[in-house]
């Protein structure tokens with residue numbers, strides 16, 4: 724792709740945002756939850772696991788464990804068993820339990836609303852904190868960069884970075900802050916439905932005219 728001046732990039736991004744908004748007006752977080760604690764736990768479980776599988780597990784899990792204290796006090800082996808099918812279950816169970824202990828001891832059992840406090844919880848990095856802040860509290864503190872957001876940002880020529888935190892910084896500089904949470908939903912939805920990692924459907928893509936298709940070799 725020839726070098727694009729910032730003004731042209733920002734005009735192109737505006738059109739990409741408009742097209743994705745029209746294509747996915749209902750875009751939202753696909754992890755089932757009814758409160759910030761459930762979203763925090765579901766996001767920890769979603770590492771290396773599909774949202775669909777997490778939702779299957781949490782539909783039972785959240786009936787049994789209803790508060791941070793419930794998770795903190797659960798026998799570890801019991802919690803491990805309940806989340807086993809999401810993979811890396813020993814680590815995830817340890818992190819959920821340790822994070823929930825901190826919620827009980829330091830935050831009155833509630834999920835805090837700042838990036839600093841959230842990322843001090845076990846198993847919670849910027850990505851998880853951004854998911855919780857953006858979707859449970861409506862706070863746009865950053866952009867969620869998961870595998871879809873990273874791949875699409877690169878293919879769309881919005882970043883050359885590979886490290887999620889560097890990608891996030893570049894997206895934060897490009898995308899209006901009020902759209903940070905939505906922007907990652909749009910890219911995740913488009914990544915799942917059109918811009919597959921191995922076989923992107925460029926021929927039918929709603930933003931094909933705006934996409935330099937960087938690094939794409941195999942298309943449907």
Ligand code: SF4
Pocket residue numbers: 878879917918919923924925928929930931934935936937939
């Ligand atoms: S044109 Fe192809 S590479 Fe670009 S966003 Fe669409 S599907 Fe992905």
